[in-house]
Amino acid sequence: MSKKRRHEDHEEHIDESWLVPYADVLTLLLALFIVLYSMNQVDVKKFQELSRAFSVAFSSSGQGVLDMPAIVERGPDVEFQSGGMEDAENDGQTNEEPLTQEEVNQLLEQSESELSKLKQQIDDYIAENGLTTSLDTSLNMSQLLITIRDNALFNSAEASVNQDGRELAVSIAEMLENYPDFNIVIAGHTDNTPIRNAEFRSNWDLSAMRAVRFLDIMLTNNDLDPKRFSTVGYGEYHPVASNDSSEGRAQNRRVEISIVHNYFDTHKQQSIGITEQ
Template sequence: MRRKQREESSNAGRWLTTYSDMVTLLLAFFVLLFAFSNVDEGKFSSIISAFQNYLGVLTEGQSILERPSPLPFDYSDMGHRQLYELFEQMSDYIEQEGLQGVELEIQERGLIIRFAEQVFFDLGQATLKPEALEILDNLADQLRELPNPLRVEGHTDDWPIRTSTFPSNWELSVHRATNVVRHLIEEDGFDPEKLSVAGYSEYRPIRPNDTAQNRALNRRVDIVILNIDM
């Protein structure tokens, strides 16, 4: 009876060894694929890291039962896969154009193209700069035919504004987002039914409003390519 119990105990963990071998072979396969192509070093590292997290490839000192956090979304989902591919496309575009003050972020709700205030507007103003118009026109060529709806969101920092045009940051944030949408419709031929506007004033910061640098980051316009499956 004791011998049978020992045999069952030793067999119980064998699937872990098989699983570990399978994951190692998968990782080796993808490494070989990339070895035969021209790969950007940064992207290669990102992809390897993603596979380590998603497939459960272990780093030193980890137990196979302590699986790392998965990718930030279900990559098998068609909507998320499309957003990730668009993320790669937009990253290449931003790098090629040498755009400053533009960031990308993938969230569950969609892909965010984040523009710092100085890219589009002067401080406390809502009129698009001439260079901003060119950026929007080039961006429109990348986004116009997407099936996804787009939402343009205006954000400010917590410094109050009181002018005849903008009695508060609410008006400033909405006015900025509206001017971006109007340009996309009137000059770049976007379908108005696919666009929406939101102004959040100072109430959705991405950094604490405790330094001048953080306040500058919070003053922004986000163009959100919404996940079509949500």
Template structure:
């Protein structure tokens, strides 16, 4: 029988490091593969989102995750008409052109959802929260376009930073809240939008979209936004 001497022990010990080294190399390889995979996926997602936001209103196709189409709201139709030209954008464009509202009504998509901005001079007199009788019909038409949508709707009031100076309102904040509330009441009472899915919010002068440093900018800040909320926001609504 061959004896196990010190030379054999040294030989075995000298080769053990190869096992540790190979394990370490394998783990490093897996680690870098995972990092590369994650970075590639995120890069693709960001590219898709950036491209979609840039193209959502120019008539080209968009792709965000598993959804695709001709525009972000392309799949949302009203119940009265199912033609391919009956998207929310096309109906708003038609309404804006027919009533010469190009400088009064605009729309966009942001992280909250689909936002329709109404210049305050369209609906209200200066310092007033009462919707002008001759523009109530315009607001109802906009509401009818949105009525069939299942999304939550938030009406947001905004003002500029010029202090309110009348006996009816104590602050711009109060004015913005009452304006938003009056718009909601028309959408609920006249358009018959479900009151459980619509709300009013007032931000006053504290959420300007441009600096209040000119008459033109202050006019842009005085507005009412009708926000068709992204479905991701549903989970934050109470009683859901």
């Protein structure tokens, strides 16, 4: 008789193949935490080197989980070394440092000197053309203000500039050719007499349109940069005299030309940044 062989029971072993992907997941998590930590103070060059190293380690195709430099390069804490200035210019920002107090003082002195020279030219023009009762100039720190009575420019309740006003606008424009570093704001003002007709609904409309029409003539001079100019209409709300008399109302009906160095914002009345020495 053949003897039956007994098969000894062998102890079954647990399948440990799951450890391999588990170890890979832990490694990737470790890499992720390292990257997140390093992103607190990003060094673009080092990050790119780290990205390439992990890409080689975890991907046979050469493209890995860290191949997203654009997300980091646009972050607020990144200090661009080569392309930073270009990006800043595209965003309307510059990396220029604020001027020191000494530099600002020099700028103010230069601005006042140039504005004084321009004021003298305009005063000479006023005297030569007998316009002393219609025009006035005043210099206040970094701003030259030219005030023109409306009767020197417009007919009553109209915005079309008359012939004398056109000649004046052309002459002022020619004087401004030699001052490219100054911005010009043209403001229209009226008295408090209500106006409502087919052309103008209110004094707001009239004052704004008078400023625009005067600007149109000035900008026929092709040597002037239109970016330097702006207009505003104040209506009756910035009087310089009482509206209770005809003489006061005549003073309030005016066009003002404000000339200021382009380092100063005339609309917000803020000056350039100053650093303490």
